[in-house]
Amino acid sequence: MTLSCSSLIESYSDTIDEKALFTREYVFMSYDPAECEVDLSKYSAGDYNPGSLVKRVLWLWISRCFFETWFPWPSSLKSKILGSLGAEIGEGVVWKPCVKIKYPWFLKVGDHSWIGEHAWIDNLAPVEILNNVVISQGAYLLTGNHDYKSRDFDLRIGPILLEAGVWVGAKAIVCPGVTLKKMSVLAVGSIATGDLEAYGIYSGNPAEKVRERVVRLA
Ligand SMILES: CC(C)(COP(=O)(O)OP(=O)(O)OC[C@H]1O[C@@H](n2cnc3c(N)ncnc32)[C@H](O)[C@@H]1OP(=O)(O)O)[C@@H](O)C(=O)NCCC(=O)NCCS
Numbered sequence: 001m002t003l004s005c006s007s008l009i010e011s012y013s014d015t016i017d018e019k020a021l022f023t024r025e026y027v028f029m030s031y032d033p034a035e036c037e038v039d040l041s042k043y044s045a046g047d048y049n050p051g052s053l054v055k056r057v058l059w060l061w062i063s064r065c066f067f068e069t070w071f072p073w074p075s076s077l078k079s080k081i082l083g084s085l086g087a088e089i090g091e092g093v094v095w096k097p098c099v100k101i102k103y104p105w106f107l108k109v110g111d112h113s114w115i116g117e118h119a120w121i122d123n124l125a126p127v128e129i130l131n132n133v134v135i136s137q138g139a140y141l142l143t144g145n146h147d148y149k150s151r152d153f154d155l156r157i158g159p160i161l162l163e164a165g166v167w168v169g170a171k172a173i174v175c176p177g178v179t180l181k182k183m184s185v186l187a188v189g190s191i192a193t194g195d196l197e198a199y200g201i202y203s204g205n206p207a208e209k210v211r212e213r214v215v216r217l218a
Contacts, residue, residue, distance in 0.1 A: 035151075042152040050124065051105055059085060059104060070097045082107065090131065109133075110164070125157035125176070133162045136170040136188070145176045163198070183213055 050056065066073050066081055079089040086105030094114040099121070101107060106123045109115070110131035118138045121127055125143040129135070145156040158177025162168065166180045169188035180186060184196035187203035187210075196202050199213045 037151070038153050039151055040153055043154075044152070045155045048124075048155055048157070050103055055085070055105075056103070063101065067095070067099050067101065072097060096137075116170070123160075126159040127162075128159070129162045130164040130166075132165050134167045135162075136168060136172070138171040139168045140171075140173045141168075142173060143176045166196075183215070185213055 062081060062085075066078060075093060075095045078095040079093050082089050082101070082104045088108040090109060090111035090113070092112040093109050094112075096115060096117040096119075098118050099115050100119070101121045102123045106126045107121060107129075108126070109129045110133065112131060113129050113133040113135075115121075115135050116137040116139065119135045120138075120140045121135075122140065122142050122144065127141055127143065135141070141160050141162075143157050143160055145158060147154040147156055156176070158175075160174055160176070161179040162174070163180060163182040163184075165183040167185045168174060168180070169186055169190065171189045172186045173191045174180065174186065175191065175193045178192050178195055180192060180196045181198040181200075183199045185201040186192050186196065186207055187201065190203050190207040191205040192202065193206040196207070197209065200209045201211045201213050202208060203210045
């Protein structure tokens with residue numbers, strides 16, 4: 001059904017502010033609905049460049065052989081492979097089996113961080129993981145997004161930063177553009193849609209702070 005602004009004013013004049021009808025939220029309703037729909041045939045990734053096709057295809061093959069497998073290849077070998085593809089990987093990083101990484105050349109991992117089974121680093125944009133970070137089983141680092149206000153569904157990407165000592169719990173999700181500040185914890189299955197404060201423990205969807213992380217002195 002097509003609604004015009006004038007019919008809206010008549011039907012709702014008692015309940016809504018007429019001036020508000022001319023704001024962006026209402027004016028679109030007077031258009032032909034087809035003009036307000038996405039047209040994915042117009043989608044393009046704009047000037048986004050994820051690296052050469054040859055490099056991406058090579059990585060798909062390497063990933064299947066050494067990363068997306070249960071075979072326990074040593075972590076040191078995996079770090080070397082990633083380094084040769086442009087990642088910056090620190091000392092003593094632990095790579096569990098079945099880790100998925102979108103583009104190694106957009107990845108930095110600091111010393112002694114652990115990446116758990118089935119973690120998915122979906123790094124269309126840079127993902128930086130500092131020292132002593134734990135990413136538990138099945139956690140998902142998501143950097144891709146789309147502009148849902150655009151008919152062309154334009155690509156949006158947002159980098160992720162996990163500061164030192166952060167713990168991303170099993171099956172938790174970190175959304176595009178989010179920073180988990182030093183020593184923060186994202187509880188199991190929680191979804192971080194905004195930054196987490198340093199030493200905060202966050203839980204839920206969207207994740208909210210539930211307590212402070214107090215670390216015992218040894
Ligand atoms: C499981 C989990 C959700 C429980 O957290 P929670 O819901 O906040 O737990 P509760 O509300 O029951 O907490 C009760 C108490 O236990 C403590 N506690 C809960 N989980 C704790 C943990 N992992 N380490 C230390 N203390 C913990 C809380 O700090 C709280 O202490 P307080 O009463 O002194 O404040 C949380 O520990 C978590 O997400 N852990 C990640 C698990 C994971 O991903 N494992 C994969 C790697 S093996």
